[in-house]
Amino acid sequence: MIESVLVANRGEIARRIIRTAKRLGVRAIAVHSAADAGLPFVAEADEAVCIGPANPAQSYRNPEAILAAARSTGARAIHPGYGFLSENADFARAVAAAGLAWVGPGAEAITAMGDKINARNLMAAAGVPVAPGATDPAKDAAGAVAAAGQIGYPVMVKAAAGGGGMGMAVAADEAALRTEYEKVRGFAERMFGDGAVLIERFFPRVRHVEVQILGLADGRVVALGERECSVQRRNQKLLEEAPSPAVGPELRARLLAAAVRAGEAVNYRNAGTVECLLDPTTGEFFFLEMNTRLQVEHPVTELVYGVDLVEEQLRVAAGLPPTFDPEALAPRGHAIELRINAEDPKRFLPGPGAIAEWVEPTGPGVRVDSGYTAGNTVTPFYDSLMAKLIVHGADRAEAIERARRAVAGFTVVGPKCNLPFFAELFEREPFLTGEYDTAIVARMR
Structure with missing residues (x-):
């Protein structure tokens, strides 16, 4: 296993990667901007380095500063999380050139999938349906x-x-x-x-469904089920669930097979996601894009399949086999993730501010991946995501009920917060029946 990893990110995803690294006995190194010095991920890392001011271009998107931090701390690997430099092929090459392990797909795959036109043409050639x-x-x-x-x-x-x-x-x-x-x-x-x-x-009535893939160190590409991502505002996700209520066994088999073909077409290694648009009336689906990184919504797959995707990423980067048998993967139950954002619950406009009170829900099947706590300040410099609330149940009905209770038990005072939106969503018939599409949020407003 890699002995030390520098996490080139911030907030909840940095904290989540650090948690797994420390469980595995891997030294976890955080980098942070001056604005983030007081956040939990900095305190929880084994070592932390300030790499610049609040402006992301001078800190989290600054390859030279991150590589300098890796050299000064003796890091052996870099995990980019999501966003920032996670899908920057030049950065991936620079990490490799520095003699460090890159916890992500190769630069060639990032380049191939980074241009949507090139990606759709590659997928069409590989037999993956495209719009x-x-x-x-x-x-x-x-x-x-x-x-x-x-x-x-x-x-x-x-x-x-x-x-x-x-x-x-x-x-x-x-x-x-x-x-x-x-x-x-x-x-x-x-x-x-x-x-x-x-x-x-453009398809007015579609669902957004994606497949989690993992390119193993031995060259195989495996699929760990699908996620439903149709609850969106401005084409950006608010809630994800797995499995998708719109996908049955036959469609699931076709989706997963297409996702594996997509990964194989670019010799994919490490974690990635193949995103598709699905016509629920015909069962037709079309390739949308491939995200060459860990997704924000990866926890729902973790809970349904009983795997730690960050651990699997580290193992692939180290050339090790997975902790699971790819031939025996089987889902269990249902999981839902809510993105708890510092934004107005009606118009979804950002509302940063100091956090006066922060109380996370607890209970069976409840997980919170948070980037903040009481006393921290949500600044306007970065994404509004404060935490992810993830629930798991024996079936979708139980997961929804647990999510409803968890939302009621989550207290955030200070910045604006979208928790009331989810309370409203869990009373809406289209969501409760699972018969919704990407316009569900627009119809609620």
Whole structure:
């Protein structure tokens, strides 16, 4: 096993990685910005290094500062978590060049999947279903209109280098397309340094379903079930559950087989996620993107399959076999994750602030992965995620009931918080029956 790992991230995911590392006897090293010096992950690490000011570009997105911290602390590996530099192929190469283990997929896989147009073309060649769309980026608004003419309206306008639900818009006609094309291209250039835009068919009533894959050290790619991610605001997830209430045995077999083919097509190693759009009426699904990292929602898979995905990541990076038998993987029960954000529960606008009171729920089947506690301050410099509330039950009904009680028992005073949104969601018939799609939040507002 790797003897020491530097966690190149912050908040709840840094704390969660540190927890597993320490359980395995791996020395856990934290890096942090000046703004995060008082957060729990810094105190819980075996060693911590301040790498810069609050601005992520000068700290968590600063490869030189992170590599310097690795050298000064004698780290043998770097785990990037999610976000920041986790899907930066150049950083992965720099880590390897420094003689450190990279706890993630190879730079080649990150590059191949980082461009949505290249990724969909690779997946199509591998026999993975893809949505109707252009095989090349739209060079200008006229090119976008021409592509939409072949695909059919409405269309999704997507930043080819985007991720995490950012850089996306829907156009119902040519006028809207010309407007949205310019907006998305400008956003993509500012955020990702790449203004390439993909035009793809938009499906108004779909579900967002993803498959957790793990590329093992021996070259095999295995799938650890699917997750339902359709509760979203602004194309960004709020709640995930596993297994998906929309997926039966036959569809599950097709989904998992396609996800394995996707991983094999790029010689995938370590943890990753194959995201798909699912038409629940026809059972058709289409490749959306591959996230070449650990997902925010990985805990629901951990609870359903009884594995620690961070441990499996470290084992793959060390060249070790998994702790489980890939041929004997079997799900048990149902899990739900809620993203507890510092945001208004109605309009979902960020509401950072000092935390005066923080009380986490407890009880059977309840897990909280938190990045903050009382006395900390949620700053405006980073994502609004404060914690993840995850519950597990023998079936979906029990999981929902446990989630409902856990929400009622979670107290956050100070910053704005979206806990009331989940209390409302658990009273809505479409969610309770499992018959919902990606527009469920919009219909609630």
